[in-house]
Amino acid sequence: MANNERAVSDGHFLDGTRYGAAKVKKFSTSRYGIIGSAFLDSTLIQDLKNLVPGKRVLDIGCGAGNWCVTAAQYGAKSVDGFDIQPEMVELAKQATSHLDMVHIQVGDAADIPFDGDSFDVVLSFFVTCNLPPNGFTKHFQELHRVLVPGGKALLLIPTDWSHSKLYTKIEADPSTVKREIAQILSTVPKYPTTSQVTETFRNTDDILVTCFAVDDKGEIFNVTNTSQLSHGQPIWRKTEVMTFPNFFYSEQSTIDQFVTNGLHIEKTDNNFTEERRITYNKSNPAIPLSIDYVKHPTALVYHVSKPL
Ligand SMILES: C[S@@+](CC[C@H](N)C(=O)[O-])C[C@H]1O[C@@H](n2cnc3c(N)ncnc32)[C@H](O)[C@@H]1O
Structure with a gap:
């Protein structure tokens, strides 16, 4: 499929979404915005700390490479990251240029550019919501294919x-x-x-x-x-x-993909706790977050594994 084939708009393409150069730059600095700072980043860092030491890690749709850097910092044996947008790949290469064990390339989550059974840990953070239906289905098949038996994957996915x-x-x-x-x-x-x-x-x-x-x-x-x-x-x-x-993919569609592809859901983390909201609001009085974020979390972290 041609990389720049247009699907619906100047943002939705047949192989994924494209932000354009200015927004790519903005995403690389603002990352997940307030939900990241308040609720997500601290747990994801802890998850990587637990999961990656000594492991071969793949970051699907690595964006600007922030999580590749974190995985390398916490002792991954190797980190491979890829993304469909060349502008993101350029930023990820710059961010990881000092880390010998990290390799970044252009690639498609629907056709992962690695052999089967190659990775102990696979990350897919806010990627599925960027894929058209065919790519969405293939992403889960491909994730299963490249994981070693017993390997683990961590996925960050928007909620309903x-x-x-x-x-x-x-x-x-x-x-x-x-x-x-x-x-x-x-x-x-x-x-x-x-x-x-x-x-x-x-x-x-x-x-x-x-x-x-x-x-x-x-x-x-x-x-x-x-x-x-x-x-x-x-x-x-x-x-x-x-x-x-x-x-758009419902939470149920994601669960269906795990089941269909034989990926075992070990746990889902809801990081949107009241304690975190209060802590965040104390140090960020300019834009305090409402209780809505706790009652209705905007993202879930899925911990899954490929059975032995
Ligand atoms: C919200 S960003 C998340 C980036 C990164 N995972 C992070 O958490 O910082 C979504 C990323 O998915 C990428 N993407 C979209 N379609 C893709 C595809 N078919 N294959 C690989 N990456 C894709 C986008 O270019 C973008 O960098």
């Missing part, structure tokens, strides 16, 4: 809440924000491009997380229930950092 709920700043009134969104959406052209969606929502500071999609008449809408979306539908996920082109 992150597709259906509006998360706002604490001081904002959600019904006012909803009205503002409806007013803004009425100005968006039919069948909008990613650039148009991003541009329209550039100055909407009260929105922290929400999801948009296009209906069968080409009209953009704010998703309020995952039943409004179909498997693999192109969507846009707006966060406080930026608006990402994504594809």
Whole structure:
């Protein structure tokens, strides 16, 4: 499949999403934004500390290479990272150039450029939501193929809440924000491009997380229930950092893929605890996070293994 084959918009392609050079740069510095700093980064670092020492590690869709660096720092024997976007690969190469055991290349999660049974640990952080339906299915088959029997994988995947709920700043009134969104959406052209969606929502500071999609008449809408979306539908996920082109997959679809491919779910971690929210809010009074993040976590970490 041609790397730049266009699927739906200037962000959704037939082999995955593309952010464009400016957003790639922004992602590399802001990473997962406030949900990373408040809830995710500390556990993922601890998970890698436990999992990677002495292991051959693969980072699927490695982005700017941050987790490749962490894996190397915590004693991985080797780290291979790949990503579909050449701009991401360039940043990942720069970030890891001082680490001899790390190798970065361009590659597709649907056709992983390594032999079977090659890795003890595989990471896939916020990658499945960037893959079109064919790539989504193949990602899990490929992940299973490259893991050694007994190998472990760690996956970070958006929850159904992150597709259906509006998360706002604490001081904002959600019904006012909803009205503002409806007013803004009425100005968006039919069948909008990613650039148009991003541009329209550039100055909407009260929105922290929400999801948009296009209906069968080409009209953009704010998703309020995952039943409004179909498997693999192109969507846009707006966060406080930026608006990402994504594809929709329900949590159940992910679980189905683990089961179909014989990957055993050892545990799922919900890192969105009240304790972390309080700690974060004490040190970040400028944008305190509401209880919504704890009641409705936006991402789950899956620990899976390939049976012996
Ligand atoms: C949200 S970013 C996450 C990056 C990295 N895993 C991290 O956690 O920092 C999603 C990444 O998936 C990559 N991606 C999209 N489609 C892909 C594909 N078919 N194969 C490999 N990577 C892909 C994007 O280029 C992007 O870097």
